[in-house]
Amino acid sequence: MQKLACVLLVDDDSTTNYLNQLLLKRLGVAEQVLVAINGKEALDLLHVHCQTPFANCPVLILLDVKMPVMDGFAFLEAYEQLPADQRQATTIVMLTTSLHPRDVERVQQLNIGGFLNKPLNREKVDDILKKHFGRQLPAE
Amino acid sequence: MNTPAPSAAELARVNEELRQQLEEAQDLIHAIRTGAVDALAVQGAEGPRIFTLQGADQSYRTLIEQMNEGALLLATDATVLYCNASLAELLHCPLAEVMGRSFDEFVPPGFQETWAALMERGWTGKSRGELPLQTQTGALLPFSVSMNVLAFNETPALAVIVTDLSAQREITAIRAQVAEQNALLDRKNEELKREEAARLVGERAAAEATRVLEGIPQIAWTANPQGINTSLNRRWFDYIGQENAHGSDLGWVEHLHPADRPATGQRWVECLASGEPYEVEYRFRNRAGDYRWMLGRALPSRNAQGEIIQWIGTCTDIHEQKLALERIDQAQQQLRDNNEQLTRANADLDNFIYTASHDLKAPISNIEGLLDALLLELPAATAQSEEVHPLLDLMQDSVNRFKRTIEHLTEVSRLQKEHGGLTVPVDLAAVVHDVRLDLEPVIQSTGARLDVDVHAATVLFSEKNLRSVVFNLLSNALKYRAPTRPPRVCLRTWAEAGYTVLEVRDNGLGIDTAYTDRLFGMFQRFHDHVEGSGIGLYMVKKMVENAGGRITVASTLGQGSTFTVHFIN
Numbered sequence: 001m002q003k004l005a006c007v008l009l010v011d012d013d014s015t016t017n018y019l020n021q022l023l024l025k026r027l028g029v030a031e032q033v034l035v036a037i038n039g040k041e042a043l044d045l046l047h048v049h050c051q052t053p054f055a056n057c058p059v060l061i062l063l064d065v066k067m068p069v070m071d072g073f074a075f076l077e078a079y080e081q082l083p084a085d086q087r088q089a090t091t092i093v094m095l096t097t098s099l100h101p102r103d104v105e106r107v108q109q110l111n112i113g114g115f116l117n118k119p120l121n122r123e124k125v126d127d128i129l130k131k132h133f134g135r136q137l138p139a140e
Numbered sequence: 141m142n143t144p145a146p147s148a149a150e151l152a153r154v155n156e157e158l159r160q161q162l163e164e165a166q167d168l169i170h171a172i173r174t175g176a177v178d179a180l181a182v183q184g185a186e187g188p189r190i191f192t193l194q195g196a197d198q199s200y201r202t203l204i205e206q207m208n209e210g211a212l213l214l215a216t217d218a219t220v221l222y223c224n225a226s227l228a229e230l231l232h233c234p235l236a237e238v239m240g241r242s243f244d245e246f247v248p249p250g251f252q253e254t255w256a257a258l259m260e261r262g263w264t265g266k267s268r269g270e271l272p273l274q275t276q277t278g279a280l281l282p283f284s285v286s287m288n289v290l291a292f293n294e295t296p297a298l299a300v301i302v303t304d305l306s307a308q309r310e311i312t313a314i315r316a317q318v319a320e321q322n323a324l325l326d327r328k329n330e331e332l333k334r335e336e337a338a339r340l341v342g343e344r345a346a347a348e349a350t351r352v353l354e355g356i357p358q359i360a361w362t363a364n365p366q367g368i369n370t371s372l373n374r375r376w377f378d379y380i381g382q383e384n385a386h387g388s389d390l391g392w393v394e395h396l397h398p399a400d401r402p403a404t405g406q407r408w409v410e411c412l413a414s415g416e417p418y419e420v421e422y423r424f425r426n427r428a429g430d431y432r433w434m435l436g437r438a439l440p441s442r443n444a445q446g447e448i449i450q451w452i453g454t455c456t457d458i459h460e461q462k463l464a465l466e467r468i469d470q471a472q473q474q475l476r477d478n479n480e481q482l483t484r485a486n487a488d489l490d491n492f493i494y495t496a497s498h499d500l501k502a503p504i505s506n507i508e509g510l511l512d513a514l515l516l517e518l519p520a521a522t523a524q525s526e527e528v529h530p531l532l533d534l535m536q537d538s539v540n541r542f543k544r545t546i547e548h549l550t551e552v553s554r555l556q557k558e559h560g561g562l563t564v565p566v567d568l569a570a571v572v573h574d575v576r577l578d579l580e581p582v583i584q585s586t587g588a589r590l591d592v593d594v595h596a597a598t599v600l601f602s603e604k605n606l607r608s609v610v611f612n613l614l615s616n617a618l619k620y621r622a623p624t625r626p627p628r629v630c631l632r633t634w635a636e637a638g639y640t641v642l643e644v645r646d647n648g649l650g651i652d653t654a655y656t657d658r659l660f661g662m663f664q665r666f667h668d669h670v671e672g673s674g675i676g677l678y679m680v681k682k683m684v685e686n687a688g689g690r691i692t693v694a695s696t697l698g699q700g701s702t703f704t705v706h707f708i709n
Contacts, residue, residue: 013502019509026516097501119505 039075210302262287381427
């Protein structure tokens, strides 16, 4: 399977980031995995990595909802305002634990690739690949 | 023709004569000028000609001089030929200056026409009228004038009598004042008579009322239209402890609770002014010094003219009712406060459950992930070893337990929000049938007998929740079976006014009635030998109550339990 060029993980829980990084590495999904601990840091990373045509701009962002400084919703609002070159071909998938009913409605109205319940696992990664990138993991 | 020339002596004689005449004339004019002698000055073609009044009767002249009215004679051009001293005085002008002057000068500009008309009529015979004259000082005074044509030595003159009206006017004014004063006195008298009559009527009415009021079991009173107490019946004096007193009590306010005085007084004043019925609640101090609540009511009584002649009122003891009402009010307030507190507590709890389930989920799924990662990293021999393998299994069990608990919490949190949510008519028999199929393995393994007696019953409920209710009740009946006998479970339904009733009866362990209250609480478990989360019955109760129904339990320890659910139709 052809690896994705770059995947960005955004979560304030470092253990979750560690496990997800480990999972993606084990599954051989991405050439590069970037990690941000909140929405603000994610925006900074996008700014750096999407600057030039040769840059390594993330094609998939796995986004947590509840984060300090800038949460998932605020990040999406800011993301909409970015110049086109910084949000090229990027799929955003929200990762949630249990959603408060008022947030469910909010998430469903968002223009994103989808949302998944934590924890991330092999099946969920495979689903994303099939749905958004037209590829799938090799059989175990 | 020759006329003989006069002799010198003749000329001297004529001359002497003429000189004498001239002297006389000069004296006369002087006398007239100084007012010493009355005279007539008649305007002739060759200038004014002077006539003495020697021809007039001396007595008339005296009369004219004596009278208070002004008298004057006017020439056709209104020159004053003669006037008496009174006129000069009336006009505040020296006599000498009046005579020879045109009378027009004393007529104010606005009355010249009136004056001219009077004169014109006067010259034709007679005329009279009233007009103001301007005195030398400039003041205007009212006068009446009457005119008459006279002839003096064949020269016509207008005799004018001028009467000062000032005094007369004053008298008229005084008369008017007197009349007014008299009228006022008459009115006052009338009023006094009416008041007296009204007072008598009022007194009679009051006396009558007082007699009637004595027969009333409440405190009763009368007051005059001004609001002053006129009588109180014996009940009042008994109440305040003055058995020997009677009649009115102007000191009644002393017994009124100070806090009730302003409002009572204000309302009383309003009612006195408007005639509206009076109604207040106030406290009066009794003989023991205790204040008791009274309902005070009063109505005005009126005479035939509709005027208020007195007020009749009563005071009814409402102390007990008032205190009861206050207690109810207090209780209601307490209830409202409690409700508010409970609502807040519920909201807090709800929030807590949500946050707890949410915040616990992340670390437990991390622990699970880390455990998986560890398993992959461990050499197979280590993982399968006698020491490590049970540890890994126990860790996985604990993680699973933890996750289940969180799921229950999430479920509870969902139910809290579902309150009053969507309900549809659900076929109870179909649900029971499905649950029975799901539980068939347990029924088989325990050798249980399940009797179902469901009549075509439809309940308004969420289908998923109804399933959950039936499942929980049936599986509990099997789970808490008595070890000494095969479980026997009986499920039946029937209709009651407004309800469909579901009953699940078992012959299981039963529970101590002391615990039945806590049976439906969250995380309550009464049997530790059986696997359970302690959330099932809490959820059942919650679902049933959310849909407007209720659940009860009857149980005997060691014999079995009966759960009864009332679904609202």
